[in-house]
Amino acid sequence: MRSLNELRCSFPARSENEQFARTAVCAFAAQLDPTVEELADLRTAVSEAVTNAVVHGYRSVPDGVISVTVRLLPDSVIYVRIADKGCGIADIGQAMQPLWSGAPGEERAGLGFTVMQSFTDSLQVSSRPGTGTTVTMRKRIHHADGSTG
Amino acid sequence: MTELKAEPGRLTVLLEGELDHHRMRDIRETVDQAVHEQLPGVLVLDFRRVTFMDSSGIGLIMGRWHLLEEYGGVLEIHNPAPQIRKVLRLSGADRLAVIRSYAACGTGKEQAHEIAQ
Numbered sequence: 001m002r003s004l005n006e007l008r009c010s011f012p013a014r015s016e017n018e019q020f021a022r023t024a025v026c027a028f029a030a031q032l033d034p035t036v037e038e039l040a041d042l043r044t045a046v047s048e049a050v051t052n053a054v055v056h057g058y059r060s061v062p063d064g065v066i067s068v069t070v071r072l073l074p075d076s077v078i079y080v081r082i083a084d085k086g087c088g089i090a091d092i093g094q095a096m097q098p099l100w101s102g103a104p105g106e107e108r109a110g111l112g113f114t115v116m117q118s119f120t121d122s123l124q125v126s127s128r129p130g131t132g133t134t135v136t137m138r139k140r141i142h143h144a145d146g147s148t149g
Numbered sequence: 150m151t152e153l154k155a156e157p158g159r160l161t162v163l164l165e166g167e168l169d170h171h172r173m174r175d176i177r178e179t180v181d182q183a184v185h186e187q188l189p190g191v192l193v194l195d196f197r198r199v200t201f202m203d204s205s206g207i208g209l210i211m212g213r214w215h216l217l218e219e220y221g222g223v224l225e226i227h228n229p230a231p232q233i234r235k236v237l238r239l240s241g242a243d244r245l246a247v248i249r250s251y252a253a254c255g256t257g258k259e260q261a262h263e264i265a266q
Contacts, residue, residue: 044203048204109205109207112204114239115239118239
């Protein structure tokens, strides 16, 4: 699908960068004039995906790289792809179940994918053990002023 | 900075800023140390200065709920902003704790009401 504007960035999988990532995505998405609630939803969903990459993908080893691509698509749709080259997920269905956590000792709620799913319009997860995980989310902005797309 | 306020039988934690996985370890250590020292009957997590929370905050709430349950303490969540309330509802954490909002009316008289679920 034709991209009207695009942001790409990559950064080490350090937990400090969780805030940077969600802030950067939302600053870019602000071009579509989202409501406060739409932006908060996007911020939360991105935070979950990046945190998953830090905690699960790279198991808190900060040498890995997380790549983020944001695209503004026609009809005021925001596309966000968050990819890591970490350990991957053996059973995506299990990982996406609410309250299931791949790191039970770390007091993780096991709600990352549930939040991503609930706060965006579509969520796709592709993963292969040893290769990494890519999460793709789309969110339609309903209160756009129309000037960007 | 996470501020703590101890009163008889009650410990209030004034959380601030963006609550994510990165900040959770420090917050958890601060809260747990104070809870272990005081064993408060009521632990209040006050979100009035919190501008963002993802599911890492749910981990914090669920963990503290378990900690309090060990000795019969009660958990209260105060003043969550709409975004935070949405994450609480989604997680079901709003069933583990009493959630209250205090109207900031500036009269010094605070009014409590339960948030409609």
